[in-house]
Amino acid sequence: MSKPIGHYTSYTINDGSLLESLQEKYGSTFELMTRREKLFLISAVAAQLCDQAPGRCRDEIYTVGHQIKSSLPLYDREGLVEALTNQIRYGQSLSVEELPMKQ
Template sequence: MSKPVGYYANYTPFDGSLIDQMVEYFGDQFQNMTPTEKCWLLYRIGYHLWFHDAEALGVRSEVENAMSRIESELGAGDKLALTLKKHIPSP
């Protein structure tokens, strides 16, 4: 079973925070969002984290190559499946 959105965040239910408001509106597993909306949110968060990377490590060529192949070889359904996998290990 999937963990609720606030499981990995500094979140207390009913605290009035942004995450609390998002959970109230979109559901505790973002079930009230479309897959496209979830991907867009993930993209924007990922881009923000990458752009503000304090260590500025960049992206390895292997990862860039994988992205190029993903863009050219995978259909929309497979691309979506990659983004919706759980990438955060359980504590």
């Protein structure tokens, strides 16, 4: 069962924010959006966050992305999005300085 947007964000009722506007237009769980629209927004937000993150991706991560696209079934790709989102928000990540050096 989906939880309302306020569960995941700082949105509070009547705060006049973009989140309030989105909730009013598309529902508290975005039930008035298509699956494709939700995936597009995930992609857009992820691209923006990636652009703002310091450093760059190792070449091998691009290969991993291709492997995920070509090898994982839909259910596992959806689960991976959820797992990565959870790790970004609540987990630990290497800093740019901690990345392994190329040999």
